[in-house]
Amino acid sequence: MKRILVTGGAGYIGSITCVQLIAAGLQPVILDNLHNAKAAVIDRIEQVAGQRPAFVQGDIRDRALLDHLLREHAIDAVIHFAGLKAVGESVAQPLSYYDNNVHGTLVLIEAMRDAGVRTLVFSSSATVYGDATQMPLREDTPTSATNPYGRTKLMVEQILADVVASDPAWSMTALRYFNPVGAHPSGLMGEDPQGVPNNLMPFIAQVAVGRREALRIFGRDYPTPDGTGMRDYIHVMDLADGHLAALNHAHGRAGLHVFNLGTGHGNSVLEMLAAFGRACGRELPHEFAPRRPGDVAACWADPTRAESQLGWCATRTLDQMCADTWRWQSTHPNGYES
Numbered sequence: 001m002k003r004i005l006v007t008g009g010a011g012y013i014g015s016i017t018c019v020q021l022i023a024a025g026l027q028p029v030i031l032d033n034l035h036n037a038k039a040a041v042i043d044r045i046e047q048v049a050g051q052r053p054a055f056v057q058g059d060i061r062d063r064a065l066l067d068h069l070l071r072e073h074a075i076d077a078v079i080h081f082a083g084l085k086a087v088g089e090s091v092a093q094p095l096s097y098y099d100n101n102v103h104g105t106l107v108l109i110e111a112m113r114d115a116g117v118r119t120l121v122f123s124s125s126a127t128v129y130g131d132a133t134q135m136p137l138r139e140d141t142p143t144s145a146t147n148p149y150g151r152t153k154l155m156v157e158q159i160l161a162d163v164v165a166s167d168p169a170w171s172m173t174a175l176r177y178f179n180p181v182g183a184h185p186s187g188l189m190g191e192d193p194q195g196v197p198n199n200l201m202p203f204i205a206q207v208a209v210g211r212r213e214a215l216r217i218f219g220r221d222y223p224t225p226d227g228t229g230m231r232d233y234i235h236v237m238d239l240a241d242g243h244l245a246a247l248n249h250a251h252g253r254a255g256l257h258v259f260n261l262g263t264g265h266g267n268s269v270l271e272m273l274a275a276f277g278r279a280c281g282r283e284l285p286h287e288f289a290p291r292r293p294g295d296v297a298a299c300w301a302d303p304t305r306a307e308s309q310l311g312w313c314a315t316r317t318l319d320q321m322c323a324d325t326w327r328w329q330s331t332h333p334n335g336y337e338s
Helices: 012-023 040-049 063-072 087-092 094-115 148-166 200-208 236-250 269-280 304-310 318-331
Strands: 003-007 027-032 054-057 077-080 119-125 171-177 179-181 215-218 233-235 255-261 286-289
Touching (some): 077 094, 087 094, 094 119, 236 304
Parallel strands (some): 027 054, 119 171
């Protein structure tokens, strides 16, 4: 494999994965509609990686464009990040999520089939485990979904399974990742959410840089060591390396492959806040609020399968996650400039 189509490759995880692909000698071709990304990211990829990836602004639902890209660039495999990803927004706008995430993936797979490209690595999510409470979560833990976003990921995983069952020439991989955080250690690339962040780390970072007044912590009476919710936070660099490992594993290996990408342990909200305080050199303002409906006390992965089959494991610490995030946020208080 040499040329990799990366859908959503200008996004947070996709762009840093492109840096790692280039470092491994591969040639990413980025397709992104810039719905939740900025074109300036392409310049940063070139600055960090020393090579400018091919970039096309367009949508995965544009079949004619996909047909052209797959043949024009002689694509060998696809890493599929493109998708809407906010749980709350998915509840308010379910049709948009099903159209973009499910229909878009169908168009992509059909175009791949007709172009003879049979290797796909799909960006799935731990949301497919629904409200499971038995920890750690393993790939054989029963799946379910509690919101439209999670259902789109689960639907796509089922589509991948059905396609593989119908045609054994396919190699499909679903990567279920947990809570991506951090930034590229250069400080030149990181998370740049639009509007109010939906996730903990970018919200803390915006508090630290002065864009938000204080962090609201939902719930302080969970059955955890400090009463706040615990999640499995994984450094985005480890996550990017996981995609490269999955791509190498998929090459020439037919079937559906499912892997958790996580650290294998949880950190609480207060632990995360303290670690970020160490990174920026001061305590950060916070306040407690009631629990949010549907939040579980703790959630973390069993990454054993990825370690044994991909030869991959997360190596970066919580302090590294926070230090890299602060390096990015402190030098880019408003994210990527348009």
